[in-house]
Amino acid sequence: MEATRQSGTDGRASTGGSGERGRQPWTARRVAVELREVLDGLAAEYGSLVRILTEHAEAIRGADAPGIGRCVAAQEETLARVSRLDQRRREVVAGACSCIPGLAEQARRATLTVTNVAAALPGGEGGAMVERCERVKALVEQSKALTEAVRISTVSLMQHVEGVMRQVSRKLSHAGTYGRRGVVETTQQVVTSLDMRS
DSSP states (O other): OBOOOOOSOOSSOSSOTTGGGGGSOOOHHHHHHHHHHHHHHHHHHHHHHHHHHHHHHHHHHTTOHHHHHHHHHHHHHHHHHHHHHHHHHHHHHHHHHHHSTTHHHHHHHSOOBHHHHHHHOTTTHHHHHHHHHHHHHHHHHHHHHHHHHHHHHHHHHHHHHHHHHHHHHHHHHHTTSBOTTSSBOOSSOOOOOOOOOO
């Protein structure tokens, strides 16, 4: 969960992703409120993604083609929402750099993470926000592991289907239905004629 290096921020959100707040100047309080919303949103979406990926793996194991299709569609919708939240996350980090002392300098030296921003929040906000960051990170790692497992299962299923198709092709080939090129071949030449005079 890294944010890109921030520069040239003017203290306002770039796209106004939070409605009216998009036109308000950034303050530490606003950063805390919006960061909490973003992290809670990301936790909810990655939690959904973990559930969908688990269902996807089960659908692959059961060779449930409609179930696989539903899971793929649900993943796309979830990842679209994650992308929108990630855009808001970048805006919050940029806003934090404009109003929390030390963050802008830290961003110039290295990539600034959401955890860095959370830890820099004044008062008692920092500790709870860092915990939220860790929760999101754990869900991201879990979804990565499940994505890899689904990828491996998908490759395995495809290889199985290809193997079955090769066996069917061999059986049909031995029966004389298919030739070496995998097409139906006739064993006798067929001669036809067509009278074009009439």
